[in-house]
Amino acid sequence: xxxxxxxxxxxxxxxxxxxxxxxxxxxxxxxxxxxxxxxxxxxxxxxxxxxxxxxxxxxxxxxxxxxxxxxxxxxxxxxxxxxxxxxxxxxxxxxxxxxxxxxxxxxxxxxxxxxxxxxxxxxxxxxxxxxxxxxxxxxxxxxxxxxxxxxxxxxxxxxxxxxxxxxxxxxxxxxxxxxxxxxxxxxxxxxxxx
Numbered sequence: 001x002x003x004x005x006x007x008x009x010x011x012x013x014x015x016x017x018x019x020x021x022x023x024x025x026x027x028x029x030x031x032x033x034x035x036x037x038x039x040x041x042x043x044x045x046x047x048x049x050x051x052x053x054x055x056x057x058x059x060x061x062x063x064x065x066x067x068x069x070x071x072x073x074x075x076x077x078x079x080x081x082x083x084x085x086x087x088x089x090x091x092x093x094x095x096x097x098x099x100x101x102x103x104x105x106x107x108x109x110x111x112x113x114x115x116x117x118x119x120x121x122x123x124x125x126x127x128x129x130x131x132x133x134x135x136x137x138x139x140x141x142x143x144x145x146x147x148x149x150x151x152x153x154x155x156x157x158x159x160x161x162x163x164x165x166x167x168x169x170x171x172x173x174x175x176x177x178x179x180x181x182x183x184x185x186x187x188x189x190x191x192x193x194x
Contacts, residue, residue: 002081005072009065009082013089013106016096017057018042021050038101040136044188055105062086062109076114080159083110087167091174102174104140107167111147114160118151134189137178144171 018037022028025046039058043051062083069082090106092098111119126143130136148164156164172179181187 001072002078005069005078006081006085009069009085010089012065012068013061013086014093014095014100015061016093016100017061018054018101019096021054021057022046025050036101037096037099039105058090058101058105059109059112061090062106062111063113064109066110066113070113075159076157077159080114080157080163083114084163084166086110087170091170102140103167103171104144107144107171110167111151111160111164115147115151115154115156115164117154118147118156118164121150122147130190135182135187136190137175137187138182141172141175141179144168 016037018039018041019028022042022045027045039051039055042054065086066079066083069079072078087103087106087110089100091100091103093100108119108123111122122143125146126139129139129142133139145168148161148168151164152161178187
């Protein structure tokens, strides 16, 4: 049963809402902007409404995966594993040959369920970084790196802290090209078109 829940969570996470929504706006997201299947690229290519819709749907994938696992288990381990599986599904969807998004919005949904007290400070770091620099990628990297120690400091269950650490590794790895562009001064700022 636990492995089935984790597989289902992966499948939920791998639903490519960014690709689906952008197509309704007449855009193949893989061919515009960064080519990334995430809310930020939808925002740039299809507008604020479409970007917000994708962010909400991607967060809902994380929420649904953790909620389902929590219904099947009394402890924190299975929900943490399912949440991480949903993030990995979003980042590496099997039916798109592993070419998904970067996992940030799905992680927000996951850790809003697993570490509800730790998520707001991490989101504050994200917002402050984006406000100060206009770089969504920088805010995403800083917030994902900050979440595990914040969760630990606030007494979150060990499986949730471990899941947050693993998610941070995945998210930072997926942002490696953004980090390189930041270093070179070539990263797109918030508000720039696709």
